[in-house]
Amino acid sequence: MTKYRINKTRFVDQTKTVSFTFDGKKYHGFEGDTLASALLSNGIHLVGRSFKYHRPRGIMSCGSEEPNAICQINDNTDLTEPNVRATEIELYEGLKASSQNCWPSLNFDIGGINNLISPFIPAGFYYKTFMWPKSFWKKIYEPLIRLSAGLGKSPTQPDPDIYDHKHEHCDVLVIGGGISGIISAKIAAKNNLKTILIEDKNILGGSTIYQNNKNFIIDNKKSNEWLMNEISELEKLDNLIIKTRTSLAAFHSYNYLLAKENISDHLPLDKKNGSIRQRLWKIRADKVIVAAGAIERPLIFNNNDRPGIILANSVKKYLDFYGVSTGLNNIIFTNNDSAYETAVSLFEKGISVKIVDIRKKSSSNIVKYADELGIKIYWNSTVVNTFGYKKIKSIEIMNLSEDGSNVTGNKHKIQCDCLAISGGWTPMVHMHTQSGGKLDFREIDQVFVPSEKSENHINVGSCNGDFELEEIVKNTNNKVKKFLNINEGGFDKISVLCSKELEKKNIWLLPNTISESKTKSFIDFQNDSTAKDIKLALREGFKSIEHVKRYTTTGMATDQGKLSNMHALGIIADTAGVKMGSLGTTTFRPPFTPLTFGAIVGRSVGKFFDIVRKTSIHEWHVQNNAKFENVGQWKRPWYYPINNENLHEAVQRESKAARDSAGILDASTLGKIDIQGSDASEFLNRVYTNSWSKLGIGKCRYGLMLNEDGMVYDDGVTTRLGENHYLMTTTTGGAANVLSKLEDYLQTEWPELDVYLTSVTDHYSTASICGPNSKKILKKLFPNKDFSDEAFPHMSYQDAIIDEIECRIMRISFTGELSYEINVESKYGKSLWENCIAAGEEYKITPYGTETMHLLRAEKGFIIVGQDTDGTMTPIDLQMDWIVSKKKYDFIGKRSLYRSDTMREDRKQLVGLLTDDPNEILEEGAQIVSELDKKPVEMIGHVTSSYFSPNLNKSIALAVVKGGKKMNGQKLFVPMENKNINVTVSDFIFLDKDNKRINA
Amino acid sequence: MFVINCPYCGERDQSEFSCGGEAHIVRPKQPTELSDDEWAEYLFMRKNIKGVQFERWNHAHGCRKWFNMVRDTSNDKIHAVYKMGEKPPVI
């Protein structure tokens, strides 16, 4: 046993030694320890350096509010984890932890220079100083700040751990396994309600479980013994699920809550492997009872941040729960009774303790008891300074003036090695506010308590502002009964004896002899902001708490101001002379404690990150060396390189083959919507810009769909399969949205139409064969079919049979070549494709990908919605007036085409661009200007599509240019980083303007 | 994350639904007779009320039906859910 492990407790198994390293040095603790209690048992307080001034900092608490003991786990490995609170890590064999934010080392810290120059680092220092000169930022300020600041290192390798998500429903969810949570859960579960109790620690019991004081008695037992018994009763209940090591992350509306369960973090390294690390529970609860407890407040005085200054109740927990004394010569500095329990505990174990209390007296039982034990109490006194660099050595105290605003008399120095501080308690109202609840300010003890309006959740225990044992037990019982509509609580006749606090006093910023500007009274320990900073912010004109918070960074660290928010508010209220309740509070946002990315993402990693959609022909593409591109969730062949061809080479070859002989494209990903119903034609008339009434059965037509604002939304070919039956195709990426939009109109605007829409995108596979030899290949595939232009003209469709499989053949073209699309049920897609390849062999049929498809259509001047349009282009802008029906009374977007803005002549309009140097290929997205010398340079448009055309043997581009319609032949410039490219506006149909090829 | 009572399917998690904005904006029957201002009123102007708001919702990952919902945007309380074409309730 070490010098500081002075007590045997039932919570730490002192027969089971656990070894770990901290900053490279090996130590021992026991099973049941946290990293913090194990460090303290080895006499280690100094665990980090503060963020701004790099002051030595020690362990300050025993829970999630810990601002200082922030560790890096498994430092020097690729899987290191930063920002872990030593107070929350359960010790396991092989744990490697190191202190954070202390380059180059914990004991010698170069950033400590900031501490010496600190008069020059007031609030907003970084904002003010590093603003100027601008050129200093990149090379001097930023590297300097980055080197000395920082909250830990990120891992560099993918997280190898497994994380899980699970949904759960229950009647009652109880958050917090302290005494009030245990009472609540028992009442609920005993009354046949499916109940879940979650507790973030590894065992239930909260702070009552180690209370162990004869001034706190429930039903004639010490409170901790009584509670121990209740817990074993609780474990026998069938309809109660107890989840320890599970912390609430978020409390959303409609009682939807997220809780993170730690499953293997506490296990020794060799037992972690393969196990799930954390599980995120998604709980929908009918009723929620929040029993989250309270956090002890620090006190704000000069040099209140030295290692060895610890919250008083944490000192008690280390002693009575972990058996570790945080000091051998303790002083308690308090403004309330709760810290006296710590004093009594220390005294009873024979450890030296004295008390400094800012109150003039206290007449409660516990204080009387401490007095009777002979513990020295300095009444009406405050600490004005502390000493000791890496560990506290002594303090100076003075008397308070009558009103507490000043100090009087002489300084009195007292030696100590631990200063236990208590500024009272702050109810953990985070959950309540996250759920949308409001707060009320209670003057008597200066706390925000929940203002309860919700019918579906309540707060009980100290998070509700009930701090005394009798209040907690009785109020919880009554409140839960009423909330759950239960007559018999089971705790109705309970007797509770406890000490009651009668005298209350609170001073947010304790007075001193020296001026504030010369003190270091820390409020936010993690972000190093002081009372002085807050006052400066107020002097500089900041009024709103949200602004003061951001300017001084108070409450902005990873602890979200759990220890600092109340003091910041209090000092603002005092300085501004307003009531604290009128200031409002800052917003507590989820998560309550930091969540790992792994827990948030769960199993949706790697191949489960997103759905991959593959066509039925996919395997053939893979076998034939296709490179793929993602189009939405689809994998589409991009190009098929042969013998180390690059993209450009492959595309040039594929494009030439498609125009000279035959090419084949997997067009299965195009969206397909089956449209049926007696009003199908009328429906198409309303959703497309052109007219559909006269389209004969067996014919195909290209359609352009607008948004109601007149902008092009989607396009595609629709085929009339029967009198009341159409097959619409959409762009690959737009399929789902088009269906939603059409459904929306059908259901909400035109419910009178008899039309039914069905997505059949996945039902059919499509092989598109184009090129001058395509007709010959089709003849080979379908020997009995007449492919003459008379029997099977362009823009028509026919049913056919291949290998006893029914298929639909559409003669339509997106390339400008003679072209056929063959559709079969998806399961026959690959077989159809292989037939096509075999039949096309003698014509050197060449599979081509999306890149070649884009090039071929650009040669022909066909747009791609989403590439040549961006939601701001009308059909008129695209020079597609021909497709906008003048006769139809209405269609989606029609009225908008006559708005004054859409009729402007200087809108960006689609044009072709030819580079003066035919080998120069423009960059897509490049800006276009008309004058190079004019400053500022006016951007008049940009390039939307650009390729080198092997068929025309020159570079071609599509672009949108202001007033471009009237600029044919005009010279423009495309300025690039190193040169200006001269271009000429041209027609955007570069090839075969009179459609000879399509009808070849 | 609310629970929405789809008028066709019953109570489902909010993640199955998508919101389609303000409800009861009827597409004009004769758009060509409207002035630019009148058309713009239909096209662009939407309320963003803190409080009770009438909204369109779609059970996108369910029955795919559109319906109307009355929701208090300040506390997400849902006052009513009703089918398209039905009269809005008085709240």
Ligand SMILES: [Zn+2]
């Ligand atoms: Zn539904």
